Amino acid sequence: MTRDRFNLPDGIIYLDGNSLGAMPASVSARVAQTIEAEWGNDLITSWNRHDWIGLPQRLGAGIARLIGAQDDEVAVCDSTSVNLFKLLAAALDARPGRRIILTERGNFPTDLYIADGLARMVGAEVRAVPADAIASTLGDDVAVLMLTQVDYCSGRRHDMAALTAAAHRAGALALWDLSHSAGAIAVDLNGCDADLAVGCGYKYLNGGPGAPAFLYARRDLQDRLSNPLSGWMGHAAPFAFAADYAPAPGLKRFLTGTPSVIAIAALEAGLATFDGIEMAALEAESAKLSEAFVDAVEATCPALRLASPRDPAMRGSHVVLAHPDAYPIMQALIARGVIGDVREPELLRFGFAPLYNRIEEIGEAAAILADIMATWAFDRPEFRQRAEVI
Amino acid sequence: MTRDRFNLPDGIIYLDGNSLGAMPASVSARVAQTIEAEWGNDLITSWNRHDWIGLPQRLGAGIARLIGAQDDEVAVCDSTSVNLFKLLAAALDARPGRRIILTERGNFPTDLYIADGLARMVGAEVRAVPADAIASTLGDDVAVLMLTQVDYCSGRRHDMAALTAAAHRAGALALWDLSHSAGAIAVDLNGCDADLAVGCGYKYLNGGPGAPAFLYARRDLQDRLSNPLSGWMGHAAPFAFAADYAPAPGLKRFLTGTPSVIAIAALEAGLATFDGIEMAALEAESAKLSEAFVDAVEATCPALRLASPRDPAMRGSHVVLAHPDAYPIMQALIARGVIGDVREPELLRFGFAPLYNRIEEIGEAAAILADIMATWAFDRPEFRQRAEVI
Numbered sequence: 050m051t052r053d054r055f056n057l058p059d060g061i062i063y064l065d066g067n068s069l070g071a072m073p074a075s076v077s078a079r080v081a082q083t084i085e086a087e088w089g090n091d092l093i094t095s096w097n098r099h100d101w102i103g104l105p106q107r108l109g110a111g112i113a114r115l116i117g118a119q120d121d122e123v124a125v126c127d128s129t130s131v132n133l134f135k136l137l138a139a140a141l142d143a144r145p146g147r148r149i150i151l152t153e154r155g156n157f158p159t160d161l162y163i164a165d166g167l168a169r170m171v172g173a174e175v176r177a178v179p180a181d182a183i184a185s186t187l188g189d190d191v192a193v194l195m196l197t198q199v200d201y202c203s204g205r206r207h208d209m210a211a212l213t214a215a216a217h218r219a220g221a222l223a224l225w226d227l228s229h230s231a232g233a234i235a236v237d238l239n240g241c242d243a244d245l246a247v248g249c250g251y252k253y254l255n256g257g258p259g260a261p262a263f264l265y266a267r268r269d270l271q272d273r274l275s276n277p278l279s280g281w282m283g284h285a286a287p288f289a290f291a292a293d294y295a296p297a298p299g300l301k302r303f304l305t306g307t308p309s310v311i312a313i314a315a316l317e318a319g320l321a322t323f324d325g326i327e328m329a330a331l332e333a334e335s336a337k338l339s340e341a342f343v344d345a346v347e348a349t350c351p352a353l354r355l356a357s358p359r360d361p362a363m364r365g366s367h368v369v370l371a372h373p374d375a376y377p378i379m380q381a382l383i384a385r386g387v388i389g390d391v392r393e394p395e396l397l398r399f400g401f402a403p404l405y406n407r408i409e410e411i412g413e414a415a416a417i418l419a420d421i422m423a424t425w426a427f428d429r430p431e432f433r434q435r436a437e438v439i
Numbered sequence: 440m441t442r443d444r445f446n447l448p449d450g451i452i453y454l455d456g457n458s459l460g461a462m463p464a465s466v467s468a469r470v471a472q473t474i475e476a477e478w479g480n481d482l483i484t485s486w487n488r489h490d491w492i493g494l495p496q497r498l499g500a501g502i503a504r505l506i507g508a509q510d511d512e513v514a515v516c517d518s519t520s521v522n523l524f525k526l527l528a529a530a531l532d533a534r535p536g537r538r539i540i541l542t543e544r545g546n547f548p549t550d551l552y553i554a555d556g557l558a559r560m561v562g563a564e565v566r567a568v569p570a571d572a573i574a575s576t577l578g579d580d581v582a583v584l585m586l587t588q589v590d591y592c593s594g595r596r597h598d599m600a601a602l603t604a605a606a607h608r609a610g611a612l613a614l615w616d617l618s619h620s621a622g623a624i625a626v627d628l629n630g631c632d633a634d635l636a637v638g639c640g641y642k643y644l645n646g647g648p649g650a651p652a653f654l655y656a657r658r659d660l661q662d663r664l665s666n667p668l669s670g671w672m673g674h675a676a677p678f679a680f681a682a683d684y685a686p687a688p689g690l691k692r693f694l695t696g697t698p699s700v701i702a703i704a705a706l707e708a709g710l711a712t713f714d715g716i717e718m719a720a721l722e723a724e725s726a727k728l729s730e731a732f733v734d735a736v737e738a739t740c741p742a743l744r745l746a747s748p749r750d751p752a753m754r755g756s757h758v759v760l761a762h763p764d765a766y767p768i769m770q771a772l773i774a775r776g777v778i779g780d781v782r783e784p785e786l787l788r789f790g791f792a793p794l795y796n797r798i799e800e801i802g803e804a805a806a807i808l809a810d811i812m813a814t815w816a817f818d819r820p821e822f823r824q825r826a827e828v829i
Contacts, residue, residue, distance in 0.1 A: 056479050057479075058479070058480050061482075063482060065482065068483050069483045071479075072475075072478050076474055077475060080470060080471075080474060080701065081467055081470075084470060084647065087648075089446050089447075089448070089461075090448050092453060092455065092459060092778060093455045093458050093459045093778065093780065096648075101648060127517070127696070128670070128696025129697075130668065130671070130695045130696030130697075131670075131695055131696055134667075134668055154682070158671060158680050159670050159671035161684070162674065162684040163669060163670055165669065165683075166667045166668060166669035167667070169665075169667070170528065170560070170561060171560060177682075257474070257699070257700070257701050258477075258478055258485065258486075258697075258699070258700035258701065259697040259698045259700045259701070259703075261699065277524075277556045277560045278520065278524055278553065278556060279553060280521075281520070281548060281552060284548075284552065289783075290782065292551060292567075293555075294551070294555055305518060305520045305521055306518025306519055306549070306652070307518055307519075307639070307648075307649040308518070309648070309649040309650060309702035310647070310648035310649045311470065311699075311701060311702050312649075312701050312702040313649075315474070383484075388483065388484075393679075393680075
C-alpha cells in the first residue's frame with residue numbers, strides 16, 4: 050500500500066514483519082533530529098521545548114486509532130513484558146478475593162512467564178487451559194482473563210468481543226496482548242469493551258528493534274487502577290519531587306521511569322507509516338496477501354501442511370506452514386532472499402505487512418518455496434546449522 | 440579531559456550533566472549504523488549477526504569498570520525505576536521473615552515511590568529515617584538497606600563501605616542507587632562488598648535522554664536471587680519458547696523484555712566517551728572543577744549559601760547553592776548561556792562533567808553568576824515564569 054515509505058534491501062522479500070517490521074524511510078532523519086537538534090543543541094531544555102515529557106501520551110494517541118481506542122486510553126512505555134506485569138497486578142488488585150489469572154495454554158511464553166512471576170509474588174495462581182475450555186473455566190475466582198488476540202504460532206485470532214463479554218459475565222477483567230495484531234488487523238478495543246491491553250512496537254508498528262511497547266486501559270477504569278511500578282513519570286506532579294507518591298489522574302499513572310526519547314522517536318517514524326491508512330482497508334489487504342500465498346502453496350507444495358486457520362478472518366496477518374524439515378527449508382528460502390522465520394520444531398512462519406509487502410512478491414515467494422520443495426536436498430549441512438532468531 | 444569527544448553548542452557552558460549528559464560526537468553515526476545497516480539492511484538476522492541479543496551484557500561490561508564491578512555483574516536494561524523494583528523484590532525474597540526496606544528520608548523521590556509500590560504489593564514496609572539514624576535502625580527486621588550514594592539535592596556522598604558493612608552486620612542486603620555517581624566519581628562496588636545496585640544511563644554516562652539503565656548484583660548472589668519481572672530475555676533458553684520459566688544462570692535472569700537496540704546503541708556511544716579514562720583521575724578532575732567553582736562563588740557571591748559538603752571528597756560531582764531567588768537566578772544564568780538547574784524552592788544545582796567541562800569555563804560561569812548576583816533585578820517578570828525541567 051505504501052511501499053515507498055520504507056527502505057528494504059534489494060533482492061529481499063521480507064515476510065518477517067511479525068518479528069521485526071521493516072525500516073521506515075523517514076526514521077534516520079527523525080532520530081537524527083532528536084539526537085542532534087534536541088539532545089545535542091537544546092540539551093536539558095528539550096523536556097519542555099520539544100515536549101519530551103509528553104511523548105508517552107502523544108505516541109499513545111497515535112497508536113489508539115490503530116487499535117480502536119481513544120487517544121487518552123493508550124500510552125507508550127517500557128517493554129510489553131513490563132507493561133503486562135503492571136496491568137495484571139492492577140487487575141488482581143481491582144478484583145480482591147479473586148486470585149486466578151486465567152489464560153490459554155500455549156499463550157506467548159513471555160506472557161506466561163510474567164504472569165507466573167507476578168503470581169508467585171502476590172500469592173495468585175495462573176491457570177492455563179486449552180482455548181476451548183476458557184469460557185467454561187471463567188468462574189468467580191478469576192480476576193483477569195489474559196489472552197493474546199493473534200496466536201504467535203498459528204496466527205489464529207480469538208473472538209475478542211465474545212471472550213471479553215464472557216469475562217465480564219464472570220466478573221473478571223479482560224486483558225489482551227495485541228503484539229501480533231496492532232498494525233496488522235483492525236483491532237476494536239472499545240467496540241469489544243476490552244478492559245486492558247498491551248502490545249509491542251517493533252513488529253507491525255515498524256518502530257525498530259526493541260521499540261517501546263504500549264499499554265491500554267479503558268477510560269472509566271483508569272482512575273480505579275493502581276500501578277505497582279509507581280515511578281516518577283506516573284506521579285501527579287512529577288517535577289515536584291514530593292516524598293510521597295500520588296498517582297496522576299488517568300492513564301498517566303501507568304508510566305514508570307524515564308522513557309528513551311531516542312527509541313520513541315524511532316517508533317514515531319514507524320507510526321507515521323500508517324498516516325492516512327484505514328485499518329479496515331489494511332486488514333483487507335492483509336487477507337489478500339496471505340490468501341494469495343496460501344492458495345499458491347496449496348497448489349504447488351503438497352508436502353507443506355497449513356497450520357493456520359484457512360479463513361483469513363480467523364487469523365491475524367501471518368501464516369504458518371508445518372513440515373518436519375522446517376528449519377532447513379527456511380534456510381534455503383533465506384538463501385534465495387525470502388525471509389520468514391521458524392518456530393521449532395516444524396513451523397515455518399510468514400508475516401504479511403500490507404504497508405510494504407506487494408502482491409507480486411507474494412507470488413514470487415511462493416514460487417521460490419515451491420521450487421525449493423520440488424528440488425532441494427534438505428539435508429545439505431549448511432542449512433542444518435542452527436542459529437537463534439526471534 | 441576529552442572535550443573533543445562531545446558536540447556542545449557554541450556559547451553554552453553546560454553544567455547540567457547531572458540531569459542529562461552532553462551529546463557524544465560519535466552518537467549520530469553509531470545510531471545511524473544500527474538503524475540503516477543493522478535494522479534496515481540485515482533486518483531480523485541482526486539479532487545474531489550483530490549480536491543484538493548480547494547487548495545488555497556487553498554494555499553492562501562497559502559500565503562495570505566505571506563502578507568497580509566485574510564484567511558479568513552488570514547488565515543494561517529497562518529504566519532505573521524498573522530495575523530498582525526488580526532488585527528490591529529480589530532482596531525481600533532473599534531475606535524471608537524480614538519485611539523492612541530501610542532508606543533515607545529525602546532519598547530520590549522515584550526510589551521512594553518504587554519501594555512504596557513494592558511494599559504495598561507484598562506486605563512489606565518502607566522505613567525512611569534521617570541519614571544519621573540509618574545505622575541505629577538497622578535491625579533484624581530489615582531485609583535491605585536502599586540508599587542513593589550521591590544525594591540528588593545536596594550532592595552529599597554516603598560512605599558506601601561503612602553503610603554496606605553495617606547492613607551486613609544486621610543481616611541485611613545493601614542496594615545502592617548510583618544514578619548521580621556512575622561516570623562522575625570512582626565507585627567501588629566490589630571493594631565495598633555491595634550486594635545490589637542500579638543506576639541511570641542518561642546523566643554522567645552520556646547515553647542520551649531516557650537512556651537504558653543498568654543493574655548490578657554481586658556474582659555470588661546472582662544465582663540465589665529471583666527476578667519477579669520474569670520475562671523472556673531472562674530465560675535460560677530464550678529462543679526455546681518453553682511454556683515454563685527457567686531463570687538464566689547469573690545476572691542474565693534480571694533481564695525482562697526486549698530492550699531498545701537503538702537506545703542501547705546511543706548509550707554505547709556514551710560509554711565510549713570513557714575509553715582510556717581512569718575513574719580515579721576523573722574523580723580528581725571533578726573535584727578540581729567543583730572546587731574552583733565553590734572557591735569563586737564563596738569569594739564573590741556572599742548571598743549564596745553552599746548547601747553541599749565543603750570537602751569535595753564528601754560529595755559527588757555536583758554542587759548546590761541555596762538562595763530564596765533560586766529560580767530567577769537560574770533563569771538569568773541560562774539567558775547568559777550557563778545551564779544548570781533548580782530544585783525548588785531554593786536550590787541551584789551545577790553538575791561538573793570532567794569529560795567535557797573545562798576549568799576555564801568554570802571560572803567564566805562563576806564570573807557570570809557573580810555579575811548576576813551583583814547587578815541583576817531578580818524580580819524581572821520574564822525570569823519568574825516557571826517551566827518544568829528535570
